Amino acid sequence: MYPTRLIPLILMTLAAASPGAAESEDQAAICAEAGQRYAELFGHPPSEEEGVTVVTMYKYNFCPAQITVQPGTTVRWVNVDKRTSHSVKLKDGSEPESARLFPEETVEFTFLEPGDHDYLCGPHWDTHDMIGMVSVAE
Numbered sequence: 691m692y693p694t695r696l697i698p699l700i701l702m703t704l705a706a707a708s709p710g711a712a713e714s715e716d717q718a719a720i721c722a723e724a725g726q727r728y729a730e731l732f733g734h735p736p737s738e739e740e741g742v743t744v745v746t747m748y749k750y751n752f753c754p755a756q757i758t759v760q761p762g763t764t765v766r767w768v769n770v771d772k773r774t775s776h777s778v779k780l781k782d783g784s785e786p787e788s789a790r791l792f793p794e795e796t797v798e799f800t801f802l803e804p805g806d807h808d809y810l811c812g813p814h815w816d817t818h819d820m821i822g823m824v825s826v827a828e
């Protein structure tokens with residue numbers, strides 16, 4: 691039996707949570723899991739990878755979905771899913787879409803041009819909103 695005092699509190703919390711907030715909480719949980727998967731596979735967290743900035747691909751999300759880097763930074767996308775394959779495609783079309791990346795496969799791209807670079811996963815951008823952005827600082 692729950693203490694009755696808790697119930698109004700829970701209802702208030704539900705009312706306050708917008709769909710957007712729920713979505714970002716889901717994404718945060720998925721990305722935390724992706725970080726754990728990465729550490730299991732590669733022996734250290736993605737943030738400790740040297741010389742590159744890692745974005746994981748996991749459960750139809752890019753983690754983190756938005757990053758800000760200095761010009762000349764190499765971003766390495768790493769599929770840490772167990773079965774699903776993903777790709778990386780820059781929205782401006784300046785590069786061909788990557789090959790399908792199967793679990794534990796990676797692709798890298800070095801960003802030179804300042805500005806916001808939108809990208810997407812070819813197979814999942816429209817069905818799962820699997821999109822991301824690399825912001826390159828001036």
Ligand SMILES: [Cu+2]
Nearest residue numbers: 776811814820
């Ligand atoms: Cu995908």
